Amino acid sequence: MKENTIDHSHAASKFNKDVERVNWHDETLWFVRSKRDKAAHNIPEWETLRETASNIKFNVLSNMHHYLQEFEAKAKENGIIVHWAADGDEHNKIVHSIIAKHGVTQMVKSKSMLTEECHLNEYLADNGIEVIDSDLGEFIVQLRKEPPSHIVLPAIHLKKEDVSNTFNEHLGTEKGNNDPQYLTEAARKELRDTFLTRKVALTGVNFAVAETGEFVVCTNEGNADMGAHLADVHIACMGFEKLVPERKHLGVFLRLLARSATGQPITTFSSHFKKPREGQEMHIVIVDNGRSTQLGREEFRNSLKCIRCGACMNTCPVYRRSGGHSYHNAVAGPIGSILAPNLDMKKNADLPFASTLCGSCSNVCPVKIDIHDQLYKWRQVLVKEGYTPTSKTVAMKGMSAVLANPTVFKIAGKAGRFVVKNMPFMVNNSMNAWYKQREMPAAPEESFREWYAKKQKEAKDKK
Amino acid sequence: MSSRDSILNKIKNNQPTEENQLPNLSVLGLEKFDVIETYKTVLKGIGGFCEEVNNIEEVKAYIATHYPTAKRKITTLPELADIAETDWTTVDPHTLEDVDLNIVKAHFGVAENSALWVTDAILGQRVSTFITQYLAIIVNKKDILPTMQQAYERIGNLDYGFGTFIAGPSKTADIEQSLVLGAHGARGLTVFLMG
Amino acid sequence: MKVGLFIPCYVDQFYPQVGIATLELLQKLGCEVSFPMDQTCCGQPMANSGYAHLTGGCDSNFVANFSEFDYIVCPSGSCTMHVKEHLHSKENEAAATHIRKNVYELTEFLTDVLKVESIEGHFPHRVGMHQSCHGQRGLKLSQMSELNAAPFSKPEQLLSKINGLDLVSLTRKDECCGFGGTFCVTEEAVSVKMGQDRIKDHESHQVEYITGFDMSCLMHLEGILKRQKSNIKVIHIAEILNSK
Numbered sequence: 017m018k019e020n021t022i023d024h025s026h027a028a029s030k031f032n033k034d035v036e037r038v039n040w041h042d043e044t045l046w047f048v049r050s051k052r053d054k055a056a057h058n059i060p061e062w063e064t065l066r067e068t069a070s071n072i073k074f075n076v077l078s079n080m081h082h083y084l085q086e087f088e089a090k091a092k093e094n095g096i097i098v099h100w101a102a103d104g105d106e107h108n109k110i111v112h113s114i115i116a117k118h119g120v121t122q123m124v125k126s127k128s129m130l131t132e133e134c135h136l137n138e139y140l141a142d143n144g145i146e147v148i149d150s151d152l153g154e155f156i157v158q159l160r161k162e163p164p165s166h167i168v169l170p171a172i173h174l175k176k177e178d179v180s181n182t183f184n185e186h187l188g189t190e191k192g193n194n195d196p197q198y199l200t201e202a203a204r205k206e207l208r209d210t211f212l213t214r215k216v217a218l219t220g221v222n223f224a225v226a227e228t229g230e231f232v233v234c235t236n237e238g239n240a241d242m243g244a245h246l247a248d249v250h251i252a253c254m255g256f257e258k259l260v261p262e263r264k265h266l267g268v269f270l271r272l273l274a275r276s277a278t279g280q281p282i283t284t285f286s287s288h289f290k291k292p293r294e295g296q297e298m299h300i301v302i303v304d305n306g307r308s309t310q311l312g313r314e315e316f317r318n319s320l321k322c323i324r325c326g327a328c329m330n331t332c333p334v335y336r337r338s339g340g341h342s343y344h345n346a347v348a349g350p351i352g353s354i355l356a357p358n359l360d361m362k363k364n365a366d367l368p369f370a371s372t373l374c375g376s377c378s379n380v381c382p383v384k385i386d387i388h389d390q391l392y393k394w395r396q397v398l399v400k401e402g403y404t405p406t407s408k409t410v411a412m413k414g415m416s417a418v419l420a421n422p423t424v425f426k427i428a429g430k431a432g433r434f435v436v437k438n439m440p441f442m443v444n445n446s447m448n449a450w451y452k453q454r455e456m457p458a459a460p461e462e463s464f465r466e467w468y469a470k471k472q473k474e475a476k477d478k479k
Numbered sequence: 480m481s482s483r484d485s486i487l488n489k490i491k492n493n494q495p496t497e498e499n500q501l502p503n504l505s506v507l508g509l510e511k512f513d514v515i516e517t518y519k520t521v522l523k524g525i526g527g528f529c530e531e532v533n534n535i536e537e538v539k540a541y542i543a544t545h546y547p548t549a550k551r552k553i554t555t556l557p558e559l560a561d562i563a564e565t566d567w568t569t570v571d572p573h574t575l576e577d578v579d580l581n582i583v584k585a586h587f588g589v590a591e592n593s594a595l596w597v598t599d600a601i602l603g604q605r606v607s608t609f610i611t612q613y614l615a616i617i618v619n620k621k622d623i624l625p626t627m628q629q630a631y632e633r634i635g636n637l638d639y640g641f642g643t644f645i646a647g648p649s650k651t652a653d654i655e656q657s658l659v660l661g662a663h664g665a666r667g668l669t670v671f672l673m674g
Numbered sequence: 675m676k677v678g679l680f681i682p683c684y685v686d687q688f689y690p691q692v693g694i695a696t697l698e699l700l701q702k703l704g705c706e707v708s709f710p711m712d713q714t715c716c717g718q719p720m721a722n723s724g725y726a727h728l729t730g731g732c733d734s735n736f737v738a739n740f741s742e743f744d745y746i747v748c749p750s751g752s753c754t755m756h757v758k759e760h761l762h763s764k765e766n767e768a769a770a771t772h773i774r775k776n777v778y779e780l781t782e783f784l785t786d787v788l789k790v791e792s793i794e795g796h797f798p799h800r801v802g803m804h805q806s807c808h809g810q811r812g813l814k815l816s817q818m819s820e821l822n823a824a825p826f827s828k829p830e831q832l833l834s835k836i837n838g839l840d841l842v843s844l845t846r847k848d849e850c851c852g853f854g855g856t857f858c859v860t861e862e863a864v865s866v867k868m869g870q871d872r873i874k875d876h877e878s879h880q881v882e883y884i885t886g887f888d889m890s891c892l893m894h895l896e897g898i899l900k901r902q903k904s905n906i907k908v909i910h911i912a913e914i915l916n917s918k
Contacts, residue, residue, distance in 0.1 A: 028863055029862070042871065060822070333850045333868050337867045372865075375807055379818050379820035396724050412725040420732055420734065422712035422735060449859035453862070462690060466690075
């Protein structure tokens with residue numbers, strides 16, 4: 017994923033070659049969105065909860081400097097070792113140094129989008145450390161050497177036949193046995209062995225509590241707990257925005273998280289790690305990696321409220337029909353498209369344009385991030401910073417000159433002429449992308465303007 | 480400058496400056512509903528079994544009939560010492576890998592999501608509720624709270640090393656969104672509502 | 675009540691009948707309507723493409739054309755929303771503010787300002803309603819399926835008054851059609867797929883017409899329908915409300 021990035025629209029166009037699969041992908045994610053709706057509509061105070069969560073997170077953003085230090089002090093009191101990483105590289109080095117200190121070459125890891133963002137697995141592999149991802153979806157994509165395509169449902173781009181083939185190849189399961197129950201059981205057996213033999217376990221963090229120095233990890237599978245409670249060393253990695261001020265605030269977020277993500281009332285396990293178990297070593301790595309820059313961007317800082325539920329992906333009509341990989345970023349979909357340009361504007365300049373700005377994402381967001389407005393605002397920034405093609409800029413300049421001048425517009429604008437020649441949804445592409453799968457609108461004999469002028473004249477003449 | 484200090488400095492310079500108060504949480508979770516009925520409905524919906532019992536003898540009887548093949552049973556409850564091991568809390572946790580059934584008692588449960596709160600104090604070993612093939616949790620009916628709002632009021636400033644909410648059996652839907660119970664943790668959860 | 679008719683540029687040039695229906699409907703309902711001849715475009719196509727900084731000329735022209743009216747009414751949710759949210763003027767911000775506060779999409783103007791109780795319309799057909807996103811989620815013309823909130827729909831409230839009209843309930847009530855301005859060509863594959871999927875939903879409910887309050891979305895759907903040689907037609911809601 018690091019090199020040879022193809023832009024969203026090309027990747028999406030490839031994804032759309034297999035219509036059956038696109039339909040399946042769309043319908044499956046729509047089903048998850050529907051479950052989310054049902055769960056949300058079951059809670060009468062749902063909208064108040066969203067507002068409350070959003071306000072708590074805004075308080076966190078405004079007091080981040082204080083809360084982080086409070087969290088650090090409490091975590092240390094609790095016997096946790098705290099590390100700070102300015103970027104992905106430093107994060108990877110810290111994790112590696114902890115593993116190396118214990119003289120092991122293997123680690124089990126539960127889901128952490130942060131480690132995907134930092135490309136930890138590749139780094140550790142280069143340094144001779146074997147990492148096994150224990151979340152079933154992540155385990156599947158790891159065997160296939162693919163990145164996850166969704167932050168909550170990592171293998172949602174795959175069909176059971178794909179998983180069956182992969183497991184047949186790597187785990188020796190029966191060829192052609194596509195039963196999810198059978199395949200899950202095979203992974204359970206394989207990974208149980210992993211959990212029992214790994215000395216170091218890494219987990220992500222869903223929430224970290226400034227008041228108490230504890231952190232919460234949510235899973236349905238129990239894989240984070242299986243790893244952490246059996247290992248001698250538990251490393252938890254978190255972006256610094258994961259903080260909440262007080263323990264009681266967890267109630268608000270835990271009511272929102274799983275309902276937004278999958279429509280479940282809560283994840284099966286919501287584990288609160290406060291102190292290492294006796295004899296265990298517990299580390300927390302607090303990571304910046306561009307977050308402090310985003311915090312300083314007034315228009316975009318609200319993106320740091322994100323609790324990674326994935327609801328915006330499930331509802332996004334573009335995501336559902338383009339697949340997570342087309343976003344070429346650890347976090348895909350609408351939220352990924354407002355986070356990614358902060359990390360690398362040039363590489364991710366296409367993403368804020370991979371949206372119709374329909375606004376559904378902002379409506380499902382449990383912390384009320386104005387996602388679609390931020391997509392619009394990123395477009396303005398990317399254009400000003402020069403990350404859009406010159407041809408587009410030239411066309412836009414020409415168009416704005418005509419539109420600002422009614423006389424020129426009227427000359428240019430006999431029925432159908434101006435729009436066909438100038439509107440960006442009609443041109444802007446040498447192949448005329450409109451016509452490929454759509455007929456052009458038929459130009460009428462007269463424009464409304466011409467009709468109106470005629471009527472005005474007739475009325476005047478009558479008088 | 481250390482990464483810690485440079486990150487904190489940058490945050491200090493970049494964080495929003497407008498004053499803002501934390502919202503009032505006391506307006507949440509006030510809706511009235513039948514907590515026991517809701518608890519049972521939600522638990523069923525997420526793949527757990529609910530059994531209403533009056534006393535510990537009924538728990539024993541249920542386990543005898545419903546888990547006849549469970550070879551290794553463990554518990555932290557002295558009153559169940561006659562049907563399950565109780566001397567495993569200080570052993571190497573890896574040796575719990577062959578446990579078939581673990582029976583614990585939760586501090587309390589939550590009706591809106593059927594979650595049960597357990598901490599180090601009653602877990603024996605942290606991994607015990609995860610590594611077991613099947614899990615049974617006893618909870619007093621009077622300890623079922625309506626929502627997570629009341630749950631955290633109840634937890635308050637309690638000191639623990641580890642605590643977790645458990646809602647239903649371990650599950651995954653990572654293959655084509657087909658629900659499979661028993662991903663890595665317990666394949667089944669029975670909740671004994673007592674009293 | 676002086677109403678300035680704001681007709682989006684592509685409606686002016688491709689769908690004059692929508693402009694005519696809007697004008698006639700407003701006149702029927704007692705408004706004094708005029709169409710300022712020097713209007714061009716609200717600037718949205720540029721702004722949504724990231725070129726909001728080039729829309730100053732459009733804004734000035736818009737203010738010059740519309741500042742004298744009590745209300746500005748437009749048969750497009752998307753263009754209305756752009757003006758409501760983004761119109762500013764260096765020369766005359768007071769006039770721009772007046773316009774932002776008094777620009778209305780047609781159906782919300784009928785329900786909220788004119789408070790129309792009955793409409794003399796006759797349209798004996800099975801119709802599917804396309805909720806264009808900017809009007810729905812931006813202007814809140816109807817309740818959004820994502821929210822836990824009481825349902826309402828301004829356009830459907832009006833359609834329910836039309837004689838003979840059979841309005842279907844879609845499976846996905848407010849999914850985007852994939853037009854999205856520049857998106858429809860820069861993301862051609864996804865755009866078309868979204869449009870095709872919207873059409874399937876309407877087809878499965880055996881509609882004869884797809885209506886809506888945004889001709890841009892309908893133009894996109896029409897392009898696909900025509901390519902598929904479908905019998906389903908698109909029709910702007912103003913044409914139905916103005917039907918005799």
